[in-house]
Amino acid sequence: MSFDAAYRSKTFNSVGTRPLRPDGVDKVTGRARYGADFNMPGQLVARVLRSPHAHARIKSIDTKQAEAVKGVKAIITAADLPDLTDGNASLFAILDNCMARTKALYDGHAVAAVAAIDEKTAKQALKLIRVEYEVLPHVVDVDAAMQADAPVLNDTVFTSGVEPTPKTPSNVANRSEFGHGDVDAGFEQADFVVDRSYKTEQTHQGYIEPHACVANCNSDGTAEMWVCTQGHFVYRQTCADLLGLEVSKLRVTSSEIGGGFGGKTHVWAEPVALALSRKAGRPVKLIMSREEVFRASGPTSATSIDVRIGARKDGTITAATATLRYSNGPYPDMWAELGAMTSFACYDLENVKTVGFEVLVNRPKVAAYRAPSAPMAAFAVESAIDELAHKIGMDALDLRIKNAAKEGTKSSYGPVYGPIGIGPTLQAAKAHPHMSAPLGKNQGRGMACGFWFNFGGQTCTDLNVSADGTVTLAVGTVDVGGSRASLSLIAAEELGIRYEDVKAVIADTSTLGYNDMTDGSRGTFSTSMATISAARNAIEVMRKRAALTWDIPLEDVYWEDGHAHASGTKHGNRAPLSVKDLAAEAGNTGGPIAGHSELVADGAGVSFATHICDIEVDPETGSSRVVRYTVIQDAGKAVHPSYVEGQYQGGAAQGIGWALNEEYIYGEDGRLQNPGFLDYRIPVCSDLPMIDTQILEIPNPNHPYGVRGVGETSIVPPLAAIANAVSNAVGVRMAHIPISPPRILAALEADAG
Amino acid sequence: MMSSIAVSTTINDDEVEFLCQPDETLLDVLRNRLGLMGAKEGCGTGDCGACSTIMDGRVVCSCLVLGAEAQGRTIETIEGMAQGSELHPLQRKFIEHAALQCGICTPGFLMAAKALLARNPDPNEEEIRFWLAGNLCRCTGYDKIVRAVQDAAREMRGEQS
Numbered sequence: 001m002s003f004d005a006a007y008r009s010k011t012f013n014s015v016g017t018r019p020l021r022p023d024g025v026d027k028v029t030g031r032a033r034y035g036a037d038f039n040m041p042g043q044l045v046a047r048v049l050r051s052p053h054a055h056a057r058i059k060s061i062d063t064k065q066a067e068a069v070k071g072v073k074a075i076i077t078a079a080d081l082p083d084l085t086d087g088n089a090s091l092f093a094i095l096d097n098c099m100a101r102t103k104a105l106y107d108g109h110a111v112a113a114v115a116a117i118d119e120k121t122a123k124q125a126l127k128l129i130r131v132e133y134e135v136l137p138h139v140v141d142v143d144a145a146m147q148a149d150a151p152v153l154n155d156t157v158f159t160s161g162v163e164p165t166p167k168t169p170s171n172v173a174n175r176s177e178f179g180h181g182d183v184d185a186g187f188e189q190a191d192f193v194v195d196r197s198y199k200t201e202q203t204h205q206g207y208i209e210p211h212a213c214v215a216n217c218n219s220d221g222t223a224e225m226w227v228c229t230q231g232h233f234v235y236r237q238t239c240a241d242l243l244g245l246e247v248s249k250l251r252v253t254s255s256e257i258g259g260g261f262g263g264k265t266h267v268w269a270e271p272v273a274l275a276l277s278r279k280a281g282r283p284v285k286l287i288m289s290r291e292e293v294f295r296a297s298g299p300t301s302a303t304s305i306d307v308r309i310g311a312r313k314d315g316t317i318t319a320a321t322a323t324l325r326y327s328n329g330p331y332p333d334m335w336a337e338l339g340a341m342t343s344f345a346c347y348d349l350e351n352v353k354t355v356g357f358e359v360l361v362n363r364p365k366v367a368a369y370r371a372p373s374a375p376m377a378a379f380a381v382e383s384a385i386d387e388l389a390h391k392i393g394m395d396a397l398d399l400r401i402k403n404a405a406k407e408g409t410k411s412s413y414g415p416v417y418g419p420i421g422i423g424p425t426l427q428a429a430k431a432h433p434h435m436s437a438p439l440g441k442n443q444g445r446g447m448a449c450g451f452w453f454n455f456g457g458q459t460c461t462d463l464n465v466s467a468d469g470t471v472t473l474a475v476g477t478v479d480v481g482g483s484r485a486s487l488s489l490i491a492a493e494e495l496g497i498r499y500e501d502v503k504a505v506i507a508d509t510s511t512l513g514y515n516d517m518t519d520g521s522r523g524t525f526s527t528s529m530a531t532i533s534a535a536r537n538a539i540e541v542m543r544k545r546a547a548l549t550w551d552i553p554l555e556d557v558y559w560e561d562g563h564a565h566a567s568g569t570k571h572g573n574r575a576p577l578s579v580k581d582l583a584a585e586a587g588n589t590g591g592p593i594a595g596h597s598e599l600v601a602d603g604a605g606v607s608f609a610t611h612i613c614d615i616e617v618d619p620e621t622g623s624s625r626v627v628r629y630t631v632i633q634d635a636g637k638a639v640h641p642s643y644v645e646g647q648y649q650g651g652a653a654q655g656i657g658w659a660l661n662e663e664y665i666y667g668e669d670g671r672l673q674n675p676g677f678l679d680y681r682i683p684v685c686s687d688l689p690m691i692d693t694q695i696l697e698i699p700n701p702n703h704p705y706g707v708r709g710v711g712e713t714s715i716v717p718p719l720a721a722i723a724n725a726v727s728n729a730v731g732v733r734m735a736h737i738p739i740s741p742p743r744i745l746a747a748l749e750a751d752a753g
Numbered sequence: 754m755m756s757s758i759a760v761s762t763t764i765n766d767d768e769v770e771f772l773c774q775p776d777e778t779l780l781d782v783l784r785n786r787l788g789l790m791g792a793k794e795g796c797g798t799g800d801c802g803a804c805s806t807i808m809d810g811r812v813v814c815s816c817l818v819l820g821a822e823a824q825g826r827t828i829e830t831i832e833g834m835a836q837g838s839e840l841h842p843l844q845r846k847f848i849e850h851a852a853l854q855c856g857i858c859t860p861g862f863l864m865a866a867k868a869l870l871a872r873n874p875d876p877n878e879e880e881i882r883f884w885l886a887g888n889l890c891r892c893t894g895y896d897k898i899v900r901a902v903q904d905a906a907r908e909m910r911g912e913q914s
Contacts, residue, residue, distance in 0.1 A: 024848035027856030028840065030791020030831035034857055037790045206891050208795040208803055209857045258793070258857025259891050290796040481854035481892060642851035646893055650854065653894030677800035677889060685895045686879075686886040 003533040003599060007699050007706045014493040015705060018642045021485040022504060023256070032256045035212030035228030040283035043214060044073050044115040046276050047122040048269070048286075049129050050296060051104030051111055054138035054362040054670025055151065058104060058131065061112055066128040071121035074280035075129070077112045081275050084244050093331035095242050097365045098271045104133065105153060105330035106362045107671040108295025110268075115276040115284045138362040138670040142327040143304050145171040145361045153330050153360045171360040173332035178340050178413045179321075179353035186319025186351030190310025194388045198380040200719070200737040201663035202302040202327065205369050206654070206682045209258020210293045215273035216283040217245075223277075224251040227270055230260040230478050231517020235267055236509045242271045243278070253508040254478045261654070262368030263298045265519050294675035299664060300369040301326035301335045302361075305380040307343075315394050315402045319351040320344050320412075324377060328358050329365040338373035341413035342716075343381050345451035346400075346422050346608065348409040362670055368519060370651060371452040371712035375658065375719050379737060382448035382720030387733060396724070397435070400449060400610075401426045421634025421698045422449060422608040428694055429610045434630045443616045443627065444729025450609045450716025454709035455520025456601030459527055460513035463491060463534040465542075465593040469580030471495065473531060474507040476515030477523045481650075481711070482643035489639055490528040490705070494535035496562030497579055513598055521709025524639060525700075526601035532704050538595025542582045545589040549582075550574055603702025604709055609633035611652065611717035615725040619748060622741035624726060626656055630692040636700040636708030648714045649691040655718025657683040663738050762823040764789070765833025773820035779813075780804045782820035783830060791831035791860045795889065802888030805861035806830050812868045812887075831860035834867065843867055843905040852901035854892035862888050866902045874910055878903070 026032040063075045078101040085091040095101075100109045112129050116122035137151035144150055152169050159166050161175035187193060213227035223245055229235045232254040240247040257264060273286040288297065304325045311317045322343045326336035336356030343354045389396035404423045410416050429435060429447060439445055462474040473491050477483065484504040492499045516522065539559045546564030547554045552571050557564050563576035586593050614628040631648040638644040661681045665673040674680045699706025719737055727734050732747045757772040764787070773782050780797075783789040783806070792815050795803035799814040806815045807829040834841045843866050846852070853859045862885065869876060869884045876884065881902050882895070890898060907913075 018851070020848050021851070023856070024853070025840070027853055027859050028831075028844035028847050028863060029835055030789075030860045032856055033790070034793065036784075036794065207855075207857075208801055208889055208891055209793065209855070210795070256857075257855055258795075259855045261891070287794075290798065290801075482851065642897075643854070646851055646854055646897060649894035649896045650892045654891065676798055677796050678798065682889060682891060683894075684886040684889065685899065686882040688882075688895055690878075690899070691894050691896045 005529055005603065005702055005704055007701045007703055012493060014489045014499050015637065015639050016641065017489065018640060019485065019499045021482050022488060023484055034209055034258050035255045036287050038214050038226045038255060039285065040214055040216055043283040043285050044117060044280055045119045045122050046113055046115045046273055046284050046286040047119065047126055048110045048272065048292065049112040049126045051100065051107065051109040052671065053104055053133055053135050054107050054140065055136040056104045056133035057136060058100060058102060058111060059134055060132045062130040063112065066114065066125040069121060069125045069128065071117040072114060072125045073282060074115040074276050075112060075125065076275050076279055080279060081242065081271065084242065091241060094238060094267060097331065098268060106364050108292065108364060110272065110296065113272050113276055115280045140361050140363055140666045140670055142302050142325050142359050142361060145359050146325065153362065157332060157360065173328065173358040173360055176337040176340055176356045177353065180410060181351030183319040183321050183351045183353045187310045189312065189318040191313045192388060192391045193308065193310040194384045194391060195308045196384055196387065196735060198305045198307065198383060198735045200303045200376045200379060202299045202363065203658050203662045204294055204298045204680065205261035205263035207259030207261060207263055210288045210290055211269050211297060212287040213270050213273050214283060214285045215270065215277045217274055217278040219281065221246065222249045223274060225270060225274065226253050226255055228255045228257045228264060230257065230264040230480060230519055232478065233476060233509050233514050234517045235270055238267050239271050239274055243274055251508060251510040254506055257478055257480055260480055261370045262372055262519060265517050266367045268297050290677065291675040294680060295672050296364055298367050299364055301328065301366050301373065301376065303376040305376065307380045307384040309384050309388050311388055311392060313392065315392055315399045317347065317349055317403045320349055322354045322377065322381065324354065325357045325359055326373060327361045327363060327366065329363050330360055331365050332358055332360065333366060334358065335366055335373045339377040342374040342451055343377040344412035346405060346449045347403045348405045349412060352412045354412065370654065370715045374450065374452055374716045375655060378448060378450050378716045379719035379723060382717065383723050383735065386724045397426065397430055397447060417606065418701055419698055420606055420608060421696055424696050424698060425608055425610040425632045425634060428632045428696060429612055432612065432630060432694065434612045434628060439614060440616065442619060442729060443614055444725045445612065445614050446721045446724025446728055447610065447612045448717040448720035448724060450713050452521065452607045452713040452716060454525065454604035454607050455522045456526050456604040457516035457520065457522050458514055459530040459601050460515055460598045461527060461530040461534045462512060463531065463538050463595040465538060465579060465583050467583055467586065469578065469583040470501045470503065471497065473502055473504040474512055475504060475527050476507055476512045477527045478506060478518045480518050480523065481646060482640060483523045483527065486524045486639040486643065487527055487531050490531045491535055494532050495539065495579060496560065521607065521711040522601065522604060525604055525703065525707050525709045528639065528707055529601045529703055530597040530599055533597035533599060534595040536595065537597060538593060541593050541595065542579065545582050545586065545593065546577050548589050549577065549585065605636055605700030605702060607634060607708055607710065607713040609713045609717055611721040613721040613725045615722060615729055617726060617729045617744060622744035624660060624744065626689055628689060631714055632694040632696065633710065633713055634696045634698045634708065635710045636703065637697050637706040638695045639707060641695060644695055644710050645693045647710045648693045651712065651714025652691050652718050653683050653688060655715045656688065656722060659719045659722035659737055659739060661738050661740060758821045760821055760824045762825065763827045765830060775821060777820045778816050779818040779820050779823055780815040783815060789830050789832050793857055793860065802861045802865065803858050805864040805888060807864055807868050812865050831863060834863060842908045843902065846901040846905040850897045850901035850904065852893065852897040858888060858890045862890065862898060870906055870909060874906060876906065
């Protein structure tokens, strides 16, 4: 039966309530098992040897001495991970990133790995591996890497997306372009133009749980892996491809995940652990240290962005352009492209053009980080919008409202919008008491908008009704922040049963069909859609069982409030049958009752937010403090409002850290100087105020309950909201993130001088 | 291999004996030798607080304590916080207030918050925020954590929430 995903307005019983999460007790008692909390009999401990150089040719690796250490069971280099990628460049990049082949491309790039009986032995062996490097010139800065005289990381990279293709290799891997209209003509109509360049530094997702896995390759070609990941099906596919395993013979179980934020959508340690296990013939546990997490996993792009926006006196924007340069790490990707797509997505523009450049640098391979690439673009654009408002002499909020995208707007990246939330979030901001609250001495207020696409993707769920009428819901999207609670609410709603009677679990890769990973804010959106579909299929089964029980035609049975009802004058007096009644008799009416669903969740509704922020700056020290923060975001429909608020608050906090403190600091030698939480400072409890939230619900027409993804958009506006607040507080435009105390002081001194 | 040290200590009211290496941390002993995996290693350098335990009434990062230092001490871990199946008010309030998302930092926060309320049953928001500043959470923005601690403190003082 085809599934109708269209939104229909209804009164909810379960959805929108705030029950206790099903994994709560495990998580407050220390019983929840994360990546590092699992062991296998006879397991070995693995450690990875990493390049101390930012850029170096690997001339030779001698492992003989290390192999001789008692207790060392296997040592691998790139030779043990032969290239099976068959011309697939992105898969090859993953392979080369897991274990450097001919060159080490950044400080921390893996070059060899050891499995030994314990950690001490493994570490001892690492010290005895002799790697002969030919150190090469390196470049870590995104603008420097684009210069003609920059050291070239990969001499097979010729800029794509330009005509004709250059004849010489460079670090510019790709150029992308979006927009419509005639920007030159648009700027001619402008009475005011803002033209400014911005920079943002590289940050890390900063999940508290380091990457960890236990891998076991058997001699019969089967393998299994326990791992913290945002997508165990994707990890299985990637690992099977890289190691030449049959996909169905690799069983991957996702542990509880201690934060991901996009950073656990990519493999680093897992193929290495599998290769070590294959070589040693024993299970291997590999946990990355915090230093390794910073040096070799994660980070987002560092960026350099130019924005130009023109407007008439009445505030109508006539033209807007942005040139965005995003560091990719050493491998070509599409981070600038995402920035170029999202830059002006909040606005209804006649003439707009954005150009993105993917830039290779000697830094770790960039990974997704919550609405990847959008926060930096929003920082630049929303800063420019603020400056434009000042120039025109118009309220910055009114300028945004005047130019906000709406239903029917052709977006700057192409599609025409359906019903969207940017206008309503701006109106809600205008009405919010925060906007009119008085400011104290040395305080400034800033605001900014943000956009994220959201994603749907392949999804599969199983819903099984037990003999007592309770329900097990098996899903394949990893629960990163409470989705088991939301999905149980959804199943309860559709079936018409109690939330407490649904138990949601994350199935492993051998017990459920393929699922894309929990990314793109798709976890609750897509899996709730599949859950509704599975529940409807189960209801169909239960209607048939009721018809059989009553010996009446199927069309005379309808489902309502968790019961099968007989309709019509002939049968209407029969007592309804509950899920419990039908489940108890299932053995006599056709066997177990279940509903399954396999679908591609199309139509993830785009997401918008507006943030308001008050900052106090100490002009003596340059230190700043967020004194009030408000998040207003469209959720479509908030399934479990507490966890929607949690997403809003968490994204805002990460954005605040990014804006004020967090940055990768490289030395002249190209080595990362701050690979730890002491020197890479993420916000702590005393840094932040309460974070106020307002949930708007503009139903997504493509989801039965109107749900939109909510996880990512909240990190998009904070960089700009904070930059605008600080700029308003100190009277100087802050165009370089993070806006750390030294940068504020330098800006104040430059302004005074 | 250096010879191991024999340690006698009290963990969650139980008398416990173990052998450990001189350079082995209390965190590694808890996790790898005693099967108490509620304390998590987020950094190994005392910066994140995910391994917080209470030793003789003080919050410590168990990654910065040697296993041998546990000799003769009294140690509380997350596994001893609930009384059987009855959760401690802080544990209950953390669930009720949705004060955890991924939950990896939660055992550390609960240990630190328990030590705070033992010392100061009526902390104001600022006192809570500074006391918990040694525990990193990347998911929640701390808002709901602070509210959960405030609510648990109210309940433990016998006030209506």
